[in-house]
Amino acid sequence: MENLSTKDIVKKYEFRFSKSLGQNFLIDNSVLGDIVNSAEVNKEDLVIEIGPGVGTLTKELLKKAKKVCAIELDSDLIPILNEELKEFDNFELIHKDALKVDFKEIIGKEDSVKVVANLPYYVTTPIISRLLNEQYKFKSLTIMIQKEVGERIAAKPNTKEYGALSILVQYYCDIDIIRRVSPASFIPRPKVDSIVLRLSKLDSPRAEVKDKDMFFKVVRQCFNMRRKTMWNALKGLKLPGETIESAFKNAGVDQKRRGETLSIAEFARLADSICELL
Template sequence: MSKKPKTSHTPRKRFGQNFLQDDGVIARIADAVHPLPGEHLVEIGPGQGALTKALISPDLRLDVIELDRDLVSGLLAAFSIFPHFKLHSADALDFDFAALAADGVPLRVVGNLPYNISTPLIFRLLEFAPHIQDMHFMLQREVVNRLAAQPGTKHWGRLGIMAQYHCEVEHLFDVPPEAFFPPPRVQSAIVRLTPHAGSPWPACDTRALRQVVQSAFAQRRKTLRNNLKGILDDAALESLGLDPGARAETLSLEDFIALANHLSRGTD
Protein backbone atom coordinates (compact mmCIF):
# COMPACT_ATOMS: atom_id res chain seq x y z
CA MET A 1 0.00 0.00 0.00
CA SER A 2 1.33 3.45 -0.93
CA LYS A 3 2.05 5.95 1.78
CA LYS A 4 -0.08 9.05 2.13
CA PRO A 5 1.55 12.43 1.56
CA LYS A 6 3.26 14.06 4.53
CA THR A 7 1.37 17.36 4.02
CA SER A 8 -2.13 18.32 2.99
CA HIS A 9 -1.03 19.26 -0.53
CA THR A 10 -2.93 17.29 -3.16
CA PRO A 11 -0.70 16.07 -6.01
CA ARG A 12 -1.68 17.73 -9.28
CA LYS A 13 -1.90 15.80 -12.52
CA ARG A 14 -1.21 18.88 -14.63
CA PHE A 15 2.18 19.22 -12.96
CA GLY A 16 2.84 15.47 -13.21
CA GLN A 17 3.27 15.29 -9.43
CA ASN A 18 4.14 11.96 -7.83
CA PHE A 19 5.78 12.68 -4.48
CA LEU A 20 8.64 10.44 -3.41
CA GLN A 21 7.81 9.05 0.04
CA ASP A 22 10.10 6.06 0.58
CA ASP A 23 12.88 6.96 3.04
CA GLY A 24 15.07 4.09 1.85
CA VAL A 25 14.91 5.25 -1.77
CA ILE A 26 15.54 8.86 -0.72
CA ALA A 27 18.64 7.74 1.19
CA ARG A 28 19.92 5.79 -1.82
CA ILE A 29 19.54 8.82 -4.08
CA ALA A 30 21.29 11.09 -1.57
CA ASP A 31 24.10 8.55 -1.27
CA ALA A 32 24.46 8.41 -5.08
CA VAL A 33 24.64 12.21 -5.28
CA HIS A 34 26.93 12.45 -2.22
CA PRO A 35 27.10 16.26 -2.04
CA LEU A 36 30.28 17.73 -0.58
CA PRO A 37 30.92 21.03 1.23
CA GLY A 38 31.27 23.98 -1.13
CA GLU A 39 29.40 22.34 -4.00
CA HIS A 40 26.46 23.91 -5.80
CA LEU A 41 23.35 21.75 -6.13
CA VAL A 42 20.27 22.58 -8.18
CA GLU A 43 17.11 20.59 -7.46
CA ILE A 44 14.34 20.62 -10.04
CA GLY A 45 10.84 20.04 -8.70
CA PRO A 46 11.53 19.63 -4.98
CA GLY A 47 7.83 19.11 -4.29
CA GLN A 48 7.37 18.66 -0.56
CA GLY A 49 11.11 18.66 0.10
CA ALA A 50 11.69 14.97 0.84
CA LEU A 51 14.92 14.76 -1.19
CA THR A 52 15.82 18.37 -0.38
CA LYS A 53 15.95 17.46 3.31
CA ALA A 54 18.33 14.58 2.60
CA LEU A 55 20.69 16.73 0.51
CA ILE A 56 20.84 20.13 2.20
CA SER A 57 23.50 21.26 4.66
CA PRO A 58 24.74 24.64 5.96
CA ASP A 59 27.95 24.51 3.89
CA LEU A 60 26.25 23.64 0.61
CA ARG A 61 24.71 26.01 -1.92
CA LEU A 62 21.29 24.73 -2.99
CA ASP A 63 18.98 26.36 -5.52
CA VAL A 64 15.57 24.74 -6.01
CA ILE A 65 13.21 25.34 -8.93
CA GLU A 66 9.52 24.77 -8.23
CA LEU A 67 6.66 25.52 -10.61
CA ASP A 68 3.75 24.84 -8.23
CA ARG A 69 3.32 28.06 -6.21
CA ASP A 70 1.24 26.25 -3.59
CA LEU A 71 4.40 24.39 -2.51
CA VAL A 72 6.59 27.48 -2.19
CA SER A 73 5.59 28.54 1.33
CA GLY A 74 6.20 25.07 2.76
CA LEU A 75 9.63 24.84 1.15
CA LEU A 76 10.60 28.30 2.40
CA ALA A 77 9.40 27.45 5.90
CA ALA A 78 11.42 24.26 5.97
CA PHE A 79 14.69 25.36 4.38
CA SER A 80 15.14 29.14 4.62
CA ILE A 81 17.13 28.62 7.82
CA PHE A 82 19.98 27.36 5.65
CA PRO A 83 22.18 30.30 4.59
CA HIS A 84 22.81 29.18 1.01
CA PHE A 85 19.30 28.00 0.13
CA LYS A 86 17.42 29.83 -2.60
CA LEU A 87 14.04 29.03 -4.11
CA HIS A 88 13.08 29.96 -7.68
CA SER A 89 9.36 29.91 -8.43
CA ALA A 90 9.80 29.15 -12.12
CA ASP A 91 9.40 26.68 -14.95
CA ALA A 92 12.57 24.61 -15.41
CA LEU A 93 11.89 24.39 -19.15
CA ASP A 94 12.48 28.15 -19.42
CA PHE A 95 15.12 28.52 -16.72
CA ASP A 96 18.58 29.96 -17.40
CA PHE A 97 20.84 27.44 -15.66
CA ALA A 98 23.98 29.20 -16.90
CA ALA A 99 23.11 32.19 -14.70
CA LEU A 100 23.44 29.99 -11.61
CA ALA A 101 26.95 29.00 -12.67
CA ALA A 102 28.14 32.57 -13.30
CA ASP A 103 30.68 32.24 -10.46
CA GLY A 104 32.38 29.35 -12.25
CA VAL A 105 31.33 26.64 -9.78
CA PRO A 106 29.84 23.76 -11.79
CA LEU A 107 26.26 22.74 -11.07
CA ARG A 108 25.16 19.37 -9.72
CA VAL A 109 21.57 18.97 -10.90
CA VAL A 110 19.11 16.58 -9.23
CA GLY A 111 15.39 15.99 -9.48
CA ASN A 112 12.37 13.76 -9.48
CA LEU A 113 11.33 14.95 -12.92
CA PRO A 114 7.67 15.02 -13.94
CA TYR A 115 7.29 12.32 -16.55
CA ASN A 116 5.31 14.60 -18.87
CA ILE A 117 8.24 17.02 -19.35
CA SER A 118 11.28 14.81 -18.68
CA THR A 119 12.45 14.42 -22.29
CA PRO A 120 12.27 18.10 -23.34
CA LEU A 121 13.83 19.11 -20.01
CA ILE A 122 16.77 16.77 -20.52
CA PHE A 123 17.31 18.16 -24.02
CA ARG A 124 17.31 21.66 -22.54
CA LEU A 125 19.77 20.73 -19.80
CA LEU A 126 22.14 19.21 -22.36
CA GLU A 127 22.45 22.72 -23.82
CA PHE A 128 23.96 23.77 -20.48
CA ALA A 129 26.33 20.76 -20.22
CA PRO A 130 29.50 22.95 -20.05
CA HIS A 131 28.18 24.41 -16.77
CA ILE A 132 27.17 21.08 -15.21
CA GLN A 133 29.27 18.60 -13.23
CA ASP A 134 26.65 15.86 -13.18
CA MET A 135 22.90 15.20 -13.11
CA HIS A 136 20.92 12.65 -11.09
CA PHE A 137 17.31 12.16 -12.10
CA MET A 138 14.33 10.04 -11.20
CA LEU A 139 12.68 9.19 -14.50
CA GLN A 140 10.27 6.74 -16.05
CA ARG A 141 12.35 3.60 -16.57
CA GLU A 142 11.57 3.60 -20.28
CA VAL A 143 13.21 7.03 -20.56
CA VAL A 144 16.30 5.75 -18.72
CA ASN A 145 16.41 2.80 -21.12
CA ARG A 146 16.39 5.26 -24.02
CA LEU A 147 19.15 7.36 -22.45
CA ALA A 148 21.39 4.32 -21.93
CA ALA A 149 20.43 2.48 -25.16
CA GLN A 150 22.88 0.95 -27.60
CA PRO A 151 22.72 0.90 -31.42
CA GLY A 152 20.53 -1.77 -32.96
CA THR A 153 18.00 -1.80 -30.12
CA LYS A 154 14.43 -0.53 -30.07
CA HIS A 155 15.34 2.15 -27.50
CA TRP A 156 18.19 3.64 -29.57
CA GLY A 157 17.17 7.04 -30.89
CA ARG A 158 17.48 10.80 -30.67
CA LEU A 159 17.45 11.04 -26.86
CA GLY A 160 20.16 8.45 -26.26
CA ILE A 161 22.38 9.71 -29.07
CA MET A 162 22.34 13.32 -27.91
CA ALA A 163 22.68 12.38 -24.23
CA GLN A 164 25.64 10.09 -24.90
CA TYR A 165 27.26 12.68 -27.16
CA HIS A 166 27.30 15.09 -24.23
CA CYS A 167 27.49 12.74 -21.23
CA GLU A 168 28.39 9.40 -19.76
CA VAL A 169 25.07 7.71 -18.92
CA GLU A 170 24.66 5.34 -15.95
CA HIS A 171 21.42 3.53 -15.03
CA LEU A 172 21.88 3.33 -11.26
CA PHE A 173 18.81 1.53 -9.88
CA ASP A 174 15.07 1.02 -10.33
CA VAL A 175 12.35 2.44 -8.08
CA PRO A 176 8.93 0.74 -7.67
CA PRO A 177 5.62 2.64 -7.97
CA GLU A 178 4.83 2.15 -4.27
CA ALA A 179 7.71 4.51 -3.36
CA PHE A 180 5.52 7.44 -4.49
CA PHE A 181 2.23 9.09 -3.62
CA PRO A 182 0.21 8.71 -5.70
CA PRO A 183 1.93 5.63 -7.19
CA PRO A 184 2.56 6.10 -10.92
CA ARG A 185 1.41 3.47 -13.38
CA VAL A 186 4.95 2.99 -14.65
CA GLN A 187 8.27 1.80 -13.27
CA SER A 188 10.85 4.44 -12.40
CA ALA A 189 14.64 4.51 -12.31
CA ILE A 190 17.55 6.68 -11.20
CA VAL A 191 20.04 7.76 -13.86
CA ARG A 192 23.34 9.64 -13.60
CA LEU A 193 24.45 11.84 -16.49
CA THR A 194 28.06 13.08 -16.30
CA PRO A 195 29.07 15.58 -19.00
CA HIS A 196 32.36 14.70 -20.70
CA ALA A 197 35.23 16.74 -19.28
CA GLY A 198 36.61 17.12 -22.78
CA SER A 199 34.60 16.22 -25.86
CA PRO A 200 35.73 12.91 -27.42
CA TRP A 201 34.56 14.41 -30.72
CA PRO A 202 35.81 18.01 -30.74
CA ALA A 203 35.41 18.42 -34.52
CA CYS A 204 31.68 17.77 -34.44
CA ASP A 205 29.23 20.57 -35.15
CA THR A 206 26.54 20.04 -32.50
CA ARG A 207 23.89 21.86 -34.51
CA ALA A 208 24.58 19.65 -37.53
CA LEU A 209 24.43 16.58 -35.29
CA ARG A 210 21.02 17.60 -33.96
CA GLN A 211 19.77 18.15 -37.51
CA VAL A 212 21.06 14.81 -38.80
CA VAL A 213 19.74 12.80 -35.85
CA GLN A 214 16.33 14.45 -35.89
CA SER A 215 15.97 13.86 -39.63
CA ALA A 216 17.30 10.29 -39.52
CA PHE A 217 14.72 9.28 -36.90
CA ALA A 218 11.84 11.33 -38.31
CA GLN A 219 10.19 8.06 -39.38
CA ARG A 220 11.90 5.10 -37.73
CA ARG A 221 10.79 2.51 -40.27
CA LYS A 222 12.12 4.46 -43.26
CA THR A 223 15.67 4.21 -44.59
CA LEU A 224 18.45 6.73 -44.28
CA ARG A 225 18.00 7.51 -47.99
CA ASN A 226 14.40 8.59 -47.38
CA ASN A 227 14.82 10.36 -44.06
CA LEU A 228 17.97 12.27 -45.07
CA LYS A 229 16.70 13.25 -48.53
CA GLY A 230 17.60 16.86 -49.19
CA ILE A 231 20.32 16.82 -46.50
CA LEU A 232 22.74 14.05 -47.50
CA ASP A 233 22.57 12.00 -50.68
CA ASP A 234 23.52 8.37 -51.35
CA ALA A 235 27.03 9.33 -52.43
CA ALA A 236 27.66 11.10 -49.13
CA LEU A 237 26.40 8.11 -47.13
CA GLU A 238 28.45 5.64 -49.16
CA SER A 239 31.59 7.79 -48.84
CA LEU A 240 31.32 7.24 -45.10
CA GLY A 241 30.82 3.50 -45.48
CA LEU A 242 27.10 3.65 -44.72
CA ASP A 243 24.31 1.83 -46.54
CA PRO A 244 21.65 4.28 -47.78
CA GLY A 245 19.11 1.46 -47.41
CA ALA A 246 19.83 1.01 -43.70
CA ARG A 247 17.66 2.35 -40.90
CA ALA A 248 18.87 4.98 -38.45
CA GLU A 249 18.70 2.63 -35.46
CA THR A 250 21.56 0.56 -36.91
CA LEU A 251 24.03 3.47 -36.85
CA SER A 252 26.43 4.12 -33.99
CA LEU A 253 27.01 7.47 -32.30
CA GLU A 254 30.29 7.72 -34.23
CA ASP A 255 28.39 7.18 -37.50
CA PHE A 256 26.05 10.08 -36.72
CA ILE A 257 29.01 12.30 -35.81
CA ALA A 258 30.65 11.43 -39.14
CA LEU A 259 27.42 12.38 -40.93
CA ALA A 260 27.25 15.65 -38.98
CA ASN A 261 30.87 16.49 -39.83
CA HIS A 262 30.24 15.75 -43.50
CA LEU A 263 27.12 17.95 -43.50
CA SER A 264 28.97 20.73 -41.71
CA ARG A 265 31.84 20.69 -44.22
CA GLY A 266 29.34 20.78 -47.06
CA THR A 267 27.59 23.88 -45.72
CA ASP A 268 30.67 25.89 -44.73
Protein backbone atom coordinates (compact mmCIF):
# COMPACT_ATOMS: atom_id res chain seq x y z
CA MET A 1 0.00 0.00 0.00
CA GLU A 2 1.33 3.48 -0.83
CA ASN A 3 2.77 5.44 2.09
CA LEU A 4 0.97 8.76 1.89
CA SER A 5 2.10 11.73 3.93
CA THR A 6 -0.26 13.62 6.24
CA LYS A 7 -0.53 16.40 3.64
CA ASP A 8 -1.33 13.86 0.91
CA ILE A 9 -4.09 12.25 2.99
CA VAL A 10 -5.62 15.62 3.92
CA LYS A 11 -5.65 16.56 0.23
CA LYS A 12 -6.92 13.15 -0.94
CA TYR A 13 -10.03 13.33 1.29
CA GLU A 14 -10.41 17.14 1.10
CA PHE A 15 -10.39 17.13 4.90
CA ARG A 16 -11.37 20.38 6.62
CA PHE A 17 -9.76 21.15 9.95
CA SER A 18 -11.95 21.87 12.96
CA LYS A 19 -10.95 24.91 15.02
CA SER A 20 -13.28 23.88 17.84
CA LEU A 21 -11.44 20.54 18.17
CA GLY A 22 -8.05 22.28 18.15
CA GLN A 23 -6.80 20.14 15.24
CA ASN A 24 -3.16 20.49 14.17
CA PHE A 25 -1.73 17.49 12.33
CA LEU A 26 1.96 16.61 12.50
CA ILE A 27 3.79 16.72 9.14
CA ASP A 28 7.42 16.47 10.33
CA ASN A 29 8.70 12.89 9.98
CA SER A 30 11.63 13.47 12.36
CA VAL A 31 9.19 14.38 15.16
CA LEU A 32 7.04 11.38 14.28
CA GLY A 33 10.10 9.11 14.55
CA ASP A 34 11.10 10.63 17.89
CA ILE A 35 7.61 10.05 19.33
CA VAL A 36 7.59 6.40 18.23
CA ASN A 37 11.15 5.79 19.49
CA SER A 38 10.65 7.52 22.83
CA ALA A 39 7.42 5.58 23.45
CA GLU A 40 9.57 2.41 23.18
CA VAL A 41 6.71 0.40 21.68
CA ASN A 42 7.20 -3.33 21.16
CA LYS A 43 5.19 -6.42 20.21
CA GLU A 44 3.99 -6.95 23.80
CA ASP A 45 2.32 -3.55 23.99
CA LEU A 46 -1.25 -2.43 23.70
CA VAL A 47 -0.93 1.19 22.58
CA ILE A 48 -3.83 3.55 23.25
CA GLU A 49 -3.55 6.51 20.90
CA ILE A 50 -5.64 9.56 21.70
CA GLY A 51 -6.32 11.81 18.71
CA PRO A 52 -4.87 9.84 15.77
CA GLY A 53 -5.66 12.53 13.16
CA VAL A 54 -5.36 10.95 9.70
CA GLY A 55 -3.35 8.02 11.05
CA THR A 56 0.25 8.83 10.06
CA LEU A 57 1.61 8.21 13.56
CA THR A 58 -0.89 5.37 14.08
CA LYS A 59 0.59 3.52 11.08
CA GLU A 60 4.10 3.65 12.58
CA LEU A 61 2.80 2.46 15.96
CA LEU A 62 0.89 -0.41 14.31
CA LYS A 63 4.13 -1.71 12.77
CA LYS A 64 5.69 -2.05 16.22
CA ALA A 65 2.84 -2.77 18.67
CA LYS A 66 0.83 -5.87 19.48
CA LYS A 67 -2.28 -3.73 19.02
CA VAL A 68 -3.19 -0.06 18.67
CA CYS A 69 -6.52 1.22 19.91
CA ALA A 70 -7.09 4.75 18.58
CA ILE A 71 -9.67 7.08 20.12
CA GLU A 72 -11.02 9.78 17.79
CA LEU A 73 -13.83 12.26 18.39
CA ASP A 74 -14.15 13.80 14.91
CA SER A 75 -16.72 11.92 12.78
CA ASP A 76 -15.08 13.15 9.57
CA LEU A 77 -11.85 11.30 10.44
CA ILE A 78 -13.44 7.90 11.10
CA PRO A 79 -13.86 6.80 7.43
CA ILE A 80 -10.38 8.17 6.60
CA LEU A 81 -8.74 6.16 9.39
CA ASN A 82 -10.67 3.00 8.53
CA GLU A 83 -9.64 3.29 4.87
CA GLU A 84 -5.99 4.28 5.40
CA LEU A 85 -5.32 1.62 8.06
CA LYS A 86 -7.45 -1.23 6.69
CA GLU A 87 -4.36 -3.40 5.98
CA PHE A 88 -3.65 -3.73 9.73
CA ASP A 89 -5.48 -6.44 11.66
CA ASN A 90 -4.06 -5.13 14.98
CA PHE A 91 -5.96 -1.82 14.69
CA GLU A 92 -9.08 -0.87 16.64
CA LEU A 93 -10.84 2.48 16.28
CA ILE A 94 -13.11 3.96 18.92
CA HIS A 95 -15.26 6.90 17.84
CA LYS A 96 -15.67 8.68 21.16
CA ASP A 97 -14.52 11.54 23.37
CA ALA A 98 -11.37 10.42 25.26
CA LEU A 99 -12.79 12.08 28.39
CA LYS A 100 -15.74 9.68 28.32
CA VAL A 101 -14.09 6.45 27.23
CA ASP A 102 -13.96 3.46 29.60
CA PHE A 103 -10.18 2.91 29.64
CA LYS A 104 -10.51 -0.08 31.97
CA GLU A 105 -12.61 -1.82 29.34
CA ILE A 106 -10.03 -1.08 26.61
CA ILE A 107 -7.12 -2.24 28.77
CA GLY A 108 -8.84 -5.42 29.95
CA LYS A 109 -6.21 -7.96 31.03
CA GLU A 110 -3.33 -6.46 29.04
CA ASP A 111 -0.13 -6.22 31.09
CA SER A 112 1.84 -3.79 28.97
CA VAL A 113 -0.09 -0.64 28.08
CA LYS A 114 1.39 2.56 26.68
CA VAL A 115 -0.50 5.74 25.84
CA VAL A 116 0.54 8.00 22.94
CA ALA A 117 -1.24 11.27 22.28
CA ASN A 118 -1.05 14.53 20.35
CA LEU A 119 -3.35 16.52 22.62
CA PRO A 120 -5.16 19.75 21.74
CA TYR A 121 -4.49 22.44 24.34
CA TYR A 122 -8.05 22.56 25.67
CA VAL A 123 -8.13 18.87 26.72
CA THR A 124 -4.51 18.39 27.82
CA THR A 125 -4.98 18.87 31.57
CA PRO A 126 -8.35 17.04 31.87
CA ILE A 127 -7.05 13.98 29.99
CA ILE A 128 -3.74 13.76 31.87
CA SER A 129 -5.58 14.27 35.18
CA ARG A 130 -8.06 11.53 34.34
CA LEU A 131 -5.40 9.03 33.28
CA LEU A 132 -3.40 9.60 36.47
CA ASN A 133 -6.12 10.08 39.07
CA GLU A 134 -8.20 7.10 37.98
CA GLN A 135 -5.24 4.77 38.38
CA TYR A 136 -5.28 3.17 34.93
CA LYS A 137 -2.71 0.47 34.41
CA PHE A 138 -0.31 1.97 31.88
CA LYS A 139 3.49 2.01 31.78
CA SER A 140 4.05 5.31 30.04
CA LEU A 141 2.31 8.26 28.46
CA THR A 142 4.14 9.85 25.52
CA ILE A 143 2.45 13.13 24.68
CA MET A 144 2.88 16.09 22.38
CA ILE A 145 1.38 19.17 24.00
CA GLN A 146 1.71 22.94 24.05
CA LYS A 147 5.24 23.84 25.23
CA GLU A 148 3.96 26.09 28.01
CA VAL A 149 1.89 23.24 29.52
CA GLY A 150 4.84 20.84 29.18
CA GLU A 151 7.04 23.26 31.07
CA ARG A 152 4.43 23.47 33.84
CA ILE A 153 4.34 19.66 34.08
CA ALA A 154 8.14 19.39 34.40
CA ALA A 155 8.60 22.47 36.64
CA LYS A 156 10.52 22.39 39.92
CA PRO A 157 9.68 24.23 43.17
CA ASN A 158 10.51 27.95 43.37
CA THR A 159 9.66 28.60 39.71
CA LYS A 160 6.66 30.46 38.34
CA GLU A 161 5.68 27.41 36.23
CA TYR A 162 5.47 25.10 39.28
CA GLY A 163 1.89 24.42 40.29
CA ALA A 164 -0.82 21.86 41.00
CA LEU A 165 -0.34 20.21 37.57
CA SER A 166 3.43 19.79 38.21
CA ILE A 167 2.70 18.04 41.51
CA LEU A 168 -0.07 15.84 40.10
CA VAL A 169 2.15 14.49 37.30
CA GLN A 170 5.35 14.25 39.35
CA TYR A 171 3.50 12.47 42.17
CA TYR A 172 2.75 9.59 39.79
CA CYS A 173 5.47 9.76 37.10
CA ASP A 174 9.07 10.37 36.09
CA ILE A 175 9.24 12.98 33.32
CA ASP A 176 11.55 13.05 30.28
CA ILE A 177 11.54 15.99 27.90
CA ILE A 178 12.04 14.36 24.49
CA ARG A 179 12.13 17.42 22.22
CA ARG A 180 10.63 20.76 21.36
CA VAL A 181 8.52 21.08 18.19
CA SER A 182 8.09 24.27 16.14
CA PRO A 183 4.77 25.45 14.64
CA ALA A 184 6.19 24.67 11.16
CA SER A 185 5.90 20.95 11.97
CA PHE A 186 2.08 21.07 11.77
CA ILE A 187 -0.80 21.83 9.44
CA PRO A 188 -2.42 24.17 10.06
CA ARG A 189 0.38 25.95 11.93
CA PRO A 190 -0.43 26.58 15.60
CA LYS A 191 0.58 29.92 17.11
CA VAL A 192 2.69 28.29 19.82
CA ASP A 193 5.60 25.84 20.14
CA SER A 194 4.91 22.28 21.24
CA ILE A 195 6.90 19.78 23.29
CA VAL A 196 7.08 15.98 23.44
CA LEU A 197 7.20 14.48 26.94
CA ARG A 198 7.35 10.91 28.15
CA LEU A 199 5.70 10.31 31.51
CA SER A 200 6.86 6.99 32.96
CA LYS A 201 4.51 5.69 35.63
CA LEU A 202 6.20 5.04 38.98
CA ASP A 203 5.59 1.67 40.68
CA SER A 204 4.25 3.61 43.66
CA PRO A 205 3.57 7.35 44.10
CA ARG A 206 6.52 9.62 44.88
CA ALA A 207 5.27 10.20 48.42
CA GLU A 208 3.29 7.96 50.74
CA VAL A 209 0.29 9.83 52.11
CA LYS A 210 -2.43 8.92 54.60
CA ASP A 211 -5.21 10.43 52.47
CA LYS A 212 -4.68 11.19 48.80
CA ASP A 213 -7.77 13.41 48.64
CA MET A 214 -6.49 15.57 51.48
CA PHE A 215 -3.02 15.75 49.88
CA PHE A 216 -4.40 17.08 46.59
CA LYS A 217 -6.89 19.33 48.40
CA VAL A 218 -3.99 21.01 50.24
CA VAL A 219 -2.02 21.33 46.99
CA ARG A 220 -4.96 22.87 45.10
CA GLN A 221 -5.76 25.24 47.94
CA CYS A 222 -2.19 26.54 48.03
CA PHE A 223 -1.96 27.10 44.28
CA ASN A 224 -5.43 28.61 43.95
CA MET A 225 -4.05 31.41 46.11
CA ARG A 226 -0.40 31.16 45.14
CA ARG A 227 0.54 34.74 46.07
CA LYS A 228 -0.65 34.22 49.65
CA THR A 229 1.21 32.54 52.46
CA MET A 230 0.22 28.94 53.08
CA TRP A 231 -1.40 29.94 56.36
CA ASN A 232 -3.80 32.24 54.48
CA ALA A 233 -4.32 29.77 51.63
CA LEU A 234 -5.25 26.91 53.96
CA LYS A 235 -7.94 28.96 55.69
CA GLY A 236 -10.02 27.83 52.71
CA LEU A 237 -10.10 24.31 54.22
CA LYS A 238 -12.47 25.77 56.86
CA LEU A 239 -10.56 24.14 59.73
CA PRO A 240 -9.97 25.71 63.15
CA GLY A 241 -6.95 28.04 63.21
CA GLU A 242 -5.25 26.03 65.95
CA THR A 243 -5.56 22.84 63.87
CA ILE A 244 -3.82 24.45 60.89
CA GLU A 245 -1.16 25.97 63.15
CA SER A 246 -0.44 22.61 64.81
CA ALA A 247 -0.30 20.91 61.40
CA PHE A 248 2.41 23.32 60.20
CA LYS A 249 4.36 22.83 63.41
CA ASN A 250 4.11 19.02 63.34
CA ALA A 251 5.10 18.91 59.66
CA GLY A 252 8.08 21.21 60.20
CA VAL A 253 6.81 23.62 57.53
CA ASP A 254 6.94 27.39 58.03
CA GLN A 255 3.38 28.72 57.66
CA LYS A 256 4.69 31.95 56.11
CA ARG A 257 6.01 30.10 53.04
CA ARG A 258 4.13 30.08 49.75
CA GLY A 259 2.93 26.85 48.17
CA GLU A 260 5.25 27.23 45.17
CA THR A 261 8.28 26.73 47.47
CA LEU A 262 7.21 23.30 48.81
CA SER A 263 8.40 19.95 47.51
CA ILE A 264 6.02 17.01 47.10
CA ALA A 265 7.46 15.47 50.29
CA GLU A 266 6.70 18.67 52.25
CA PHE A 267 3.13 18.83 50.93
CA ALA A 268 2.75 15.16 51.93
CA ARG A 269 3.97 15.84 55.48
CA LEU A 270 1.62 18.80 55.83
CA ALA A 271 -1.42 16.90 54.54
CA ASP A 272 -0.61 13.94 56.83
CA SER A 273 -0.31 16.30 59.81
CA ILE A 274 -3.76 17.73 59.04
CA CYS A 275 -5.21 14.20 58.81
CA GLU A 276 -3.70 13.26 62.17
CA LEU A 277 -5.37 16.24 63.83
CA LEU A 278 -8.86 15.64 62.43
